[in-house]
Amino acid sequence: MKIVIADYGMGNIKSIISALNYLGADNIVVSADYETLKSADKIILPGVGSFRKAMIQIRENNLDKYLEEIAVKNNKPLIGICLGMQLLGTSSTEDGFTTGLGFVNAHCIKLDNTDLKVPHVGFNQLKTDIKSKLYDGLADESDFYFTHSYKMVSEHEINQSYCHYGLDFIASFEYNNIVGVQFHPELSQKNGLRLLKNFIEKF
Amino acid sequence: MLRKRIIFALIYSDGFFMQSRNFRLQKVGNLNWLEKNYKFQNIAFSLDELVVLNATRNNKSITDFAKTIENLVNDVFIPIAAGGGIRSMEDAELLFNSGADKIVLNSILHLDPYLVKSLIKRYGSQSVVASIDYKKNNEKFEVYINDGTTKIDLELEDYLHYLEKLEVGEIYLNSIEKDGTGFGYDFDTIEKFESKIRIPLIIAGGAGNESHFMDGLKYKNVSAVATANLFNFIGDGLPKARLKLIESGENLANWNVDN
Numbered sequence: 001m002k003i004v005i006a007d008y009g010m011g012n013i014k015s016i017i018s019a020l021n022y023l024g025a026d027n028i029v030v031s032a033d034y035e036t037l038k039s040a041d042k043i044i045l046p047g048v049g050s051f052r053k054a055m056i057q058i059r060e061n062n063l064d065k066y067l068e069e070i071a072v073k074n075n076k077p078l079i080g081i082c083l084g085m086q087l088l089g090t091s092s093t094e095d096g097f098t099t100g101l102g103f104v105n106a107h108c109i110k111l112d113n114t115d116l117k118v119p120h121v122g123f124n125q126l127k128t129d130i131k132s133k134l135y136d137g138l139a140d141e142s143d144f145y146f147t148h149s150y151k152m153v154s155e156h157e158i159n160q161s162y163c164h165y166g167l168d169f170i171a172s173f174e175y176n177n178i179v180g181v182q183f184h185p186e187l188s189q190k191n192g193l194r195l196l197k198n199f200i201e202k203f
Numbered sequence: 204m205l206r207k208r209i210i211f212a213l214i215y216s217d218g219f220f221m222q223s224r225n226f227r228l229q230k231v232g233n234l235n236w237l238e239k240n241y242k243f244q245n246i247a248f249s250l251d252e253l254v255v256l257n258a259t260r261n262n263k264s265i266t267d268f269a270k271t272i273e274n275l276v277n278d279v280f281i282p283i284a285a286g287g288g289i290r291s292m293e294d295a296e297l298l299f300n301s302g303a304d305k306i307v308l309n310s311i312l313h314l315d316p317y318l319v320k321s322l323i324k325r326y327g328s329q330s331v332v333a334s335i336d337y338k339k340n341n342e343k344f345e346v347y348i349n350d351g352t353t354k355i356d357l358e359l360e361d362y363l364h365y366l367e368k369l370e371v372g373e374i375y376l377n378s379i380e381k382d383g384t385g386f387g388y389d390f391d392t393i394e395k396f397e398s399k400i401r402i403p404l405i406i407a408g409g410a411g412n413e414s415h416f417m418d419g420l421k422y423k424n425v426s427a428v429a430t431a432n433l434f435n436f437i438g439d440g441l442p443k444a445r446l447k448l449i450e451s452g453e454n455l456a457n458w459n460v461d462n
Binding site: 012014018019022048049050053083095117120122124125137138139142143145147148164165186189190193194 | 302424
């Protein structure tokens with residue numbers, strides 16, 4: 001099993017690697033190289049920080065083209081985590097307006113609940129009544145760790161699950177082989193480890 | 204429902220973990236000691252987050268500190284916020300690359316707001332925790348920087364306002380007078396300020412047992428309770444405290460899934 005973490009210089013890759021190690025993954029590569037990505041069994045798109053800066057660095061590394069060919073056209077399982085998930089959508093209003101990878105029909109806007117604290121930080125429960133491989137073996141309303149100021153929304157069916165914070169926002173989607181999670185499974189204790197294991201084994 | 208958090212803070216100084224009392228440091232043990240007395244990987248399964256603070260007083264070495272973070276990150280699947288002595292983009296980058304999920308800022312919040320702005324622009328508000336050390340002096344709430352040694356000209360209320368304008372992600376509010384006492388949090392101050400803080404608030408300083416956590420979690424605007432008390436929660440003190448809190452109905456996360 002070869003897991004490649006797409007490298008564009010942003011994201012807490014270390015926590016992801018230690019979670020994958022814990023799950024027994026023995027071939028983890030961090031790379032932006034086309035051939036390496038193509039040879040992967042699974043691809044992880046991490047990300048922390050600014051959407052705009054991330055898209056600039058992704059384009060500089062041609063990752064937009066590589067991922068489109070490998071994951072969208074050739075159906076390689078891909079999971080975007082936190083900002084990595086948001087990048088899979090069409091756009092974000094963070095720091096102006098920035099076009100995303102556009103692999104799923106969803107976009108990102110600021111969490112703007114006036115009576116709630118922003119950023120949304122901590123474990124929150126999910127509504128997981130979707131047809132899901134990702135949450136296999138996990139209880140309904142399981143807790144996952146979030147830390148974000150922007151949220152993903154969509155009027156389209158992308159097999160999404162929701163989290164409630166003021167309003168509902170997209171906590172995850174499983175759009176065929178393209179998966180996204182707004183929370184950090186690598187920082188979500190046993191629940192997160194189980195979810196990553198599901199991604200590795202069931203996609 | 205968004206859960207509340209229990210955070211363990213490790214005070215690091217020059218290769219060792221310390222017990223701090225009113226900001227006076229007492230050496231407790233190194234990473235091996237922590238592993239032996241706390242079985243850290245197990246303990247971490249009952250914590251929501253870890254804060255690691257470099258309190259080395261002279262010649263803070265951020266590279267040695269980063270190595271410690273790197274060692275802690277393995278097998279700990281919770282967020283780690285690290286800080287103490289961050290003075291540049293490079294310092295922050297080193298900690299992030301060593302496995303920190305967030306950085307904790309203190310002195311530069313006051314001394315170098317432009318750097319803070321740049322850090323927030325690059326890593327996002329949610330990656331930046333603002334640590335505030337304060338003391339009560341009669342009716343005044345004084346703010347201190349440089350490991351509690353230098354009083355600044357802003358009082359707590361104005362300082363909180365200033366930090367929100369800077370768009371930091373969270374506040375770590377630490378009472379110098381309660382620090383390490385185990386007598387309970389400084390509820391007078393928390394009561395006075397909690398409703399004015401519109402970003403997540405972590406309270407620190409004074410927790411000695413789970414009933415102190417419970418008292419802190421009661422406040423609507425307190426997002427997390429922290430303790431740095433290595434002595435009071437030794438062994439399986441933290442897992443037991445968490446279990447008691449969950450049993451008494453506190454709004455804390457559950458992770459009882461089989462892997």
